[in-house]
Amino acid sequence: MAQPQQELPPLTGGTLVLATVALSLATFMNVLDTTIANVSIPTIAGNVGVSPNQGTWVITSFAVANAISVPLTGWLTQRFGQVHLFVTSVLLFVLASLLCGLSTSLEMLIFTRVLQGAVAGPMIPLSQALLLNSYPKAKSGMALAMWSMTTLVAPVLGPILGGWISDNYSWPWIFYINVPVGLIAAWLSWRLLKHRESATRQLPIDGVGLGLLVIGVGSLQVMLDKGKDLDWFASGQIVALAVAAVVALTFFVIWELTERHPVVDLTLFKSRNFATGALAVSLGYSLFFSTVVIMPLWLQQFMGYTATWAGIVTAPIGILALLMSPVVGRILPHIDPRWLASFAFLIFAGTAFMRAGFNTNVDMMAVVIPQLIQGAAMATFFVPLTAVTLSGLPPERIPAAAGLSNFLRIMAGGMGASISTTLWEDRASLHHAHLMDHLNLYDPGTVHALQGMTALGLSPGQTLASLEQQVTRQAYMLSATDLFWLSGVLFLMLTVVIWLSRPVRKPAGASSAAGAH
Numbered sequence: 001m002a003q004p005q006q007e008l009p010p011l012t013g014g015t016l017v018l019a020t021v022a023l024s025l026a027t028f029m030n031v032l033d034t035t036i037a038n039v040s041i042p043t044i045a046g047n048v049g050v051s052p053n054q055g056t057w058v059i060t061s062f063a064v065a066n067a068i069s070v071p072l073t074g075w076l077t078q079r080f081g082q083v084h085l086f087v088t089s090v091l092l093f094v095l096a097s098l099l100c101g102l103s104t105s106l107e108m109l110i111f112t113r114v115l116q117g118a119v120a121g122p123m124i125p126l127s128q129a130l131l132l133n134s135y136p137k138a139k140s141g142m143a144l145a146m147w148s149m150t151t152l153v154a155p156v157l158g159p160i161l162g163g164w165i166s167d168n169y170s171w172p173w174i175f176y177i178n179v180p181v182g183l184i185a186a187w188l189s190w191r192l193l194k195h196r197e198s199a200t201r202q203l204p205i206d207g208v209g210l211g212l213l214v215i216g217v218g219s220l221q222v223m224l225d226k227g228k229d230l231d232w233f234a235s236g237q238i239v240a241l242a243v244a245a246v247v248a249l250t251f252f253v254i255w256e257l258t259e260r261h262p263v264v265d266l267t268l269f270k271s272r273n274f275a276t277g278a279l280a281v282s283l284g285y286s287l288f289f290s291t292v293v294i295m296p297l298w299l300q301q302f303m304g305y306t307a308t309w310a311g312i313v314t315a316p317i318g319i320l321a322l323l324m325s326p327v328v329g330r331i332l333p334h335i336d337p338r339w340l341a342s343f344a345f346l347i348f349a350g351t352a353f354m355r356a357g358f359n360t361n362v363d364m365m366a367v368v369i370p371q372l373i374q375g376a377a378m379a380t381f382f383v384p385l386t387a388v389t390l391s392g393l394p395p396e397r398i399p400a401a402a403g404l405s406n407f408l409r410i411m412a413g414g415m416g417a418s419i420s421t422t423l424w425e426d427r428a429s430l431h432h433a434h435l436m437d438h439l440n441l442y443d444p445g446t447v448h449a450l451q452g453m454t455a456l457g458l459s460p461g462q463t464l465a466s467l468e469q470q471v472t473r474q475a476y477m478l479s480a481t482d483l484f485w486l487s488g489v490l491f492l493m494l495t496v497v498i499w500l501s502r503p504v505r506k507p508a509g510a511s512s513a514a515g516a517h
Helices: 003-007 013-032 038-048 057-080 082-102 106-120 123-134 137-168 178-196 207-226 236-258 266-270 272-302 307-314 317-334 337-355 364-379 382-390 395-437 444-455 460-500
Strands: none
Touching: 013 082, 013 123, 013 137, 013 178, 038 106, 057 082, 057 106, 057 123, 057 207, 057 395, 082 106, 082 123, 082 178, 123 137, 123 178, 123 395, 137 307, 137 317, 137 382, 207 236, 207 395, 236 266, 266 272, 266 395, 272 307, 272 337, 272 382, 272 395, 272 460, 307 364, 317 337, 317 364, 317 382, 337 364, 337 382, 337 460, 382 395, 395 460
């Protein structure tokens, strides 16, 4: 089917460098758009005349469409070829970004964001596959390292860049900046890779599988995004979405396993390393993304940080990730990737336990240090786990495997964000109630606090409001430390999960990502 692809010689010299830049630019643009709109939602909502709560559909619509289209990568690749599909996806992403910026109503913006998310699906797994096919097999670890650097930096820069653009220009520019970047990436990719097209074949459209995928994943993603706002299963809408997701995804799995030309190749899970690697990277990313969501919220809502400063304080995570990724790429062919992944999980656990020691008086440097150290975990997380996940698979199955693995990671990240924010608020309510039980006029500490605020000239109403604010701040701090302790323990457990995979044995010159089991 795609055997000629195996015989293509690797790229060399300037051609290899430019191809890496082109593929990385497209990946960076795609990943950036998953977070850049987050901090701009209040501005966007105000400009189109809706509430910030309604404005969150700008994020949800992209996430739903993207989650649905990512696992279709393998099937689409067989129909149209890797290079044609990648370049087409990038160009359509540019067009959708332009339309997003030109939107004059929430309905138009949501429609264009759905389009943007749908066409973005194949970009990340295909950039990964094309990069692996362009490098010599012995340097595939370096290829994965170069690819992962863009996926590490973009989510960190997204909120900072989005906030800066919204504050200094206007929100459409968070979409317009994709236009020149995407055009350059598409042009370079076509010029350099058009002669390296993969084999194609005419496949029938699995309409039933596609329909079940759209219903199941769409219902699940909307349920996760809106569950907290609608009080989860106390809402009939959430219950209906949950039932639709469970039923559709159950029938989807049954159908895909029996369909001759499935839209998603679930037989990949027969590979022990794919199943174990995909599980480890999904759970690890879910825990990591939970912290990415909670930290800025806590800093802005309860520690007095602005959106820009919250972004700056969390940004150091990218420093060690950038510095160490090339080193990891060099040593990966010479070491069992499971050791590197275990190191990553241990660092993640250590930084989680460091944050578990935070209190309401924590200074900026104490917040920055765990972020800086965690960069070492990021550098040794994606690359080794990707190597494990894709090991033993023939080149023609790499796009499908990368697409399915990325889909699971994206869904796990969404679930982690929803679950963590819900737990954060629930635990905060519990801590608030416990703290309030100890506040009464017979408690010396309470009396002393009230007297101190009264001495400052606060009225009785202002005094009680100030006390309530302090209790709420403390409750959310305690809740956050609970979550940090829990994530630390779960990261330690993941060090066991990754060792359920088989060793990645690499014959001389074999690819670390595609070698034999």
